[in-house]
Amino acid sequence: MQNSIRVGIAGYGNLGRGVETAIHKNPDMQLVGIFTRRSPSSVSPCFAETQVYSIDELLSDFSNKIDVLILCGGSKDDLPQQGPIFASQFNTVDSFDTHARIPEYFAAVDAPATAHQKTCLISIGWDPGMFSINRLLGEALLPDGETYTFWGKGLSQGHSDAIRRVAGVKAGVQYTIPSTDAIEQVRSGARPELATKDKHHRDCYVVLEDGANAATVENTIVTMPDYFADYNTTVNFISEETLQKDHQRMPHGGFVIRSGNTSAEQSQVMEFSLKLESNPEFTASVLVAYARACHRLNQSQQYGAKTAFDVAPALLSIKTSEQLRKELL
Amino acid sequence: MQNSIRVGIAGYGNLGRGVETAIHKNPDMQLVGIFTRRSPSSVSPCFAETQVYSIDELLSDFSNKIDVLILCGGSKDDLPQQGPIFASQFNTVDSFDTHARIPEYFAAVDAPATAHQKTCLISIGWDPGMFSINRLLGEALLPDGETYTFWGKGLSQGHSDAIRRVAGVKAGVQYTIPSTDAIEQVRSGARPELATKDKHHRDCYVVLEDGANAATVENTIVTMPDYFADYNTTVNFISEETLQKDHQRMPHGGFVIRSGNTSAEQSQVMEFSLKLESNPEFTASVLVAYARACHRLNQSQQYGAKTAFDVAPALLSIKTSEQLRKELL
Numbered sequence: 334m335q336n337s338i339r340v341g342i343a344g345y346g347n348l349g350r351g352v353e354t355a356i357h358k359n360p361d362m363q364l365v366g367i368f369t370r371r372s373p374s375s376v377s378p379c380f381a382e383t384q385v386y387s388i389d390e391l392l393s394d395f396s397n398k399i400d401v402l403i404l405c406g407g408s409k410d411d412l413p414q415q416g417p418i419f420a421s422q423f424n425t426v427d428s429f430d431t432h433a434r435i436p437e438y439f440a441a442v443d444a445p446a447t448a449h450q451k452t453c454l455i456s457i458g459w460d461p462g463m464f465s466i467n468r469l470l471g472e473a474l475l476p477d478g479e480t481y482t483f484w485g486k487g488l489s490q491g492h493s494d495a496i497r498r499v500a501g502v503k504a505g506v507q508y509t510i511p512s513t514d515a516i517e518q519v520r521s522g523a524r525p526e527l528a529t530k531d532k533h534h535r536d537c538y539v540v541l542e543d544g545a546n547a548a549t550v551e552n553t554i555v556t557m558p559d560y561f562a563d564y565n566t567t568v569n570f571i572s573e574e575t576l577q578k579d580h581q582r583m584p585h586g587g588f589v590i591r592s593g594n595t596s597a598e599q600s601q602v603m604e605f606s607l608k609l610e611s612n613p614e615f616t617a618s619v620l621v622a623y624a625r626a627c628h629r630l631n632q633s634q635q636y637g638a639k640t641a642f643d644v645a646p647a648l649l650s651i652k653t654s655e656q657l658r659k660e661l662l
Numbered sequence: 663m664q665n666s667i668r669v670g671i672a673g674y675g676n677l678g679r680g681v682e683t684a685i686h687k688n689p690d691m692q693l694v695g696i697f698t699r700r701s702p703s704s705v706s707p708c709f710a711e712t713q714v715y716s717i718d719e720l721l722s723d724f725s726n727k728i729d730v731l732i733l734c735g736g737s738k739d740d741l742p743q744q745g746p747i748f749a750s751q752f753n754t755v756d757s758f759d760t761h762a763r764i765p766e767y768f769a770a771v772d773a774p775a776t777a778h779q780k781t782c783l784i785s786i787g788w789d790p791g792m793f794s795i796n797r798l799l800g801e802a803l804l805p806d807g808e809t810y811t812f813w814g815k816g817l818s819q820g821h822s823d824a825i826r827r828v829a830g831v832k833a834g835v836q837y838t839i840p841s842t843d844a845i846e847q848v849r850s851g852a853r854p855e856l857a858t859k860d861k862h863h864r865d866c867y868v869v870l871e872d873g874a875n876a877a878t879v880e881n882t883i884v885t886m887p888d889y890f891a892d893y894n895t896t897v898n899f900i901s902e903e904t905l906q907k908d909h910q911r912m913p914h915g916g917f918v919i920r921s922g923n924t925s926a927e928q929s930q931v932m933e934f935s936l937k938l939e940s941n942p943e944f945t946a947s948v949l950v951a952y953a954r955a956c957h958r959l960n961q962s963q964q965y966g967a968k969t970a971f972d973v974a975p976a977l978l979s980i981k982t983s984e985q986l987r988k989e990l991l
Contacts, residue, residue, distance in 0.1 A: 435991050595687075598939075602937040610928040652801075
């Protein structure tokens with residue numbers, strides 16, 4: 334396809350693989366290659382034709398060959414270091430998701446991007462991302478109201494790691510489950526006060542080491558401060574085979590609900606929800622749609638760091654404005 | 663409030679009343695007045711301090727006193743005539759909702775707005791509007807998928823009118839009810855083929871004239887072509903008192919569901935829904951938030967006709983970009 338958007342992938346874990354797959358579902362995009370810190374020959378891409386390069390080649394050889402670079406590293410160590418560096422040579426899209434550090438990360442990316450006339454979309458995905466947009470819409474459209482975010486059913490990496498550190502645990506996973514009662518209460522138009530722990534419970538699936546005591550392990554988990562002590566937590570003991578068979582997926586999702594009043598008598602409820610069989614593949618798919626917007630923003634000289642809040646919906650679509658008005662409005 | 667956005671309301675029915683109420687919930691807005699075709703002295707606004715003027719005064723006296731004019735007339739007769747006229751002197755927001763005629767209406771408003779450096783947001787509300795945005799997001803984020811729009815539970819004006827034309831019917835209302843089975847099927851990640859009639863059924867509440875035959879009325883309704891014949895329709899006979907007591911509200915809402923695959927194995931479901939106790943009040947509240955965006959677009963010299971697809975979320979919020987990133991992202 335002529336004039337297709339040339340995309341590069343920096344970092345190749347679950348998210349990078351999702352981006353590689355998503356690009357194939359968008360006919361106006363073309364994958365330049367994967368850029369990895371590993372030895373390129375050790376990487377097996379999902380598609381045989383995908384080129385793999387060392388990430389060291391990016392800055393020296395690819396600045397004129399890539400329209401948008403999608404950063405697929407982690408928010409803790411990779412992005413804070415890579416984001417500002419790549420922002421001086423590439424339009425970028427990333428999924429930086431450490432909510433508390435977004436203002437700081439935004440500033441660190443905005444300066445080089447503005448100085449070099451690049452467009453960098455940060456914190457793209459579903460939360461931050463789609464959920465953020467719905468929190469904003471809820472407030473703007475129903476100023477007299479309350480917003481509720483529920484997460485799950487979803488695999489939580491941090492809580493799964495915490496379980497696996499418990500003595501006697503061989504392997505395990507933890508799912509965050511939104512409380513059906515709390516969701517129904519919010520959907521009814523009531524505006525209850527709910528802490529995070531009132532809105533979720535935690536389900537653990539644990540494989541014991543040989544000879545470990547189940548009651549001791551369970552007690553250690555459910556009383557663990559910060560992670561489980563404040564929550565309604567269930568521990569299920571399963572075999573290693575069951576873990577392999579039933580718990581290898583990475584589902585996630587959740588709900589953003591705005592309950593508000595337009596007048597004293599009339600309550601209104603807006604709700605956005607996601608039910609994801611694969612968290613990284615969906616996040617990747619969002620990143621790819623925003624890569625299209627990133628390219629278009631840069632072409633219309635909108636430089637600097639931006640977020641999902643700054644992107645008009647039409648910029649995300651492969652369709653023209655005329656088509657959108659005719660077919661989707 | 664200094665520098666508040668000065669808003670006018672053209673047309674004062676249910677929607678205009680909703681806009682008047684909504685402006686009071688947005689502290690950065692100031693209501694200049696209601697402009698009506700009726701005699702101003704015959705109009706009783708919701709708030710005692712609201713000024714009421716003849717619509718004839720708008721073009722002659724108010725072009726420099728209003729930042730955004732919200733058009734609250736109907737899509738059939740009022741807007742096609744008013745929209746293009748007001749677009750040459752005002753920034754406008756309207757809820758034009760005749761889906762098939764949107765391209766034509768867009769063109770009729772775009773020409774005068776562009777020529778006179780005005781910004782005119784057309785077809786704002788929830789469908790078209792919020793539902794349209796979610797249809798666009800669904801396609802853009804999950805290109806391999808299907809979109810399903812369900813409406814209801816909602817009072818349908820057109821179908822209620824049809825019932826009231828049946829011989830023997832004294833009064834009545836009709837609600838469109840989305841099919842729970844169809845919604846569950848779509849939410850499961852399956853991608854069924856569903857016609858509008860498979861997705862909804864119709865509930866009628868009818869007050870009979872004295873001496874009318876219930877069986878005949880019921881049969882006339884459920885076999886009525888176009889309106890009911892293709893649908894699963896239920897007719898309930900009620901007293902006039904019950905109609906007055908239980909059926910005077912204007913609830914509406916619905917669901918936009920996108921079911922798609924990011925890869926052969928992984929399905930993903932996005933869902934947006936509204937549960938509205940008052941359809942006109944919610945639509946009004948959306949119009950007011952978009953009036954803020956309209957004013958800002960005009961100030962940044964984005965002229966011409968635009969739709970919800972062209973408005974970045976941040977433009978809708980009273981908060982600054984810094985606040986939004988810190989509090990909502």
